[in-house]
Amino acid sequence: MISPILANIYLHYVLDLWFDVYVKQQMCKGKAEIVRFADDFVCCFEREDDAKLFYAKLRQRLRKFNLSIAEEKTKIIRFGRGSENGSNGKPGTFDFLGFRHYWGKGRNGKHRLKRKTSPKKLQMRIKEFTAWIRKNRHMPEQELVESIRRKLRGHYQYYGVSDNFDGIRAYFREVLYLTRKWRNRRSQKRSFTIEKFNLFLERNPLPEPKIMVNLYASKRL
Secondary structure, X not given: OOXXXXXXXXXXXXXXXXXXXXXXXXXXXXXXXXXXXXXXXXXXXOOHHHHHHHHHHHHHHHHHOOOOOOHHHOOOOOOOOOOOOOHHHOOOOEEEOOEEEEEEEOOXXXXXXXXXXXXXXHHHHHHHHHHHHHHHOOOXXXXXXXXXXXXXXHHHHHHOEOOXXXXXXXXXXXXXHHHHHHHOOOOOOOOOOHHHHHHHHHHOOOOOOOOOEOOOOOOOO
């Protein structure tokens, strides 16, 4: 298995330089950009015909280096201004770096780029927390609470961006539900009632969902 560092160097040659030298300068008739993180990337094209040609060329390029596209993760969509009504009357969306990117209305009523936690990533994070709390439900109260606080803060710091309050709140609610569920299974008595759980939270307040990064704040010079 190739290391992430070597893979990053490899794709810099296979993809990044090829995109800058050939795709942007020789192949495309309109503007084109690429954003890549490790082996996950998004390409943006001004013209639809450029996007379709690139998709065909990309398959050939990767095949040359014994690489292939993850077909289930790859698609061409219309995105941005004028794409409010995509296929089936719905605008296109794409997942990248744990977020679902979509075109929606802001508070001023105008359409813009918005983000929310990818449904797949949300379920993955919930599954991870379920496995963790199930294994550690016998942990001393203070130690358990501090660990949960760190997990929540870490989640908010990554996913707490503009427009994603509902996404981080959904995770917070699942954490509360799973904490009560598995603390209640420490014995056969099942005595950790709602009332006792509320007292538990009063003793040990957990960080509430909070947007950590405003992606659209006005920049100050």
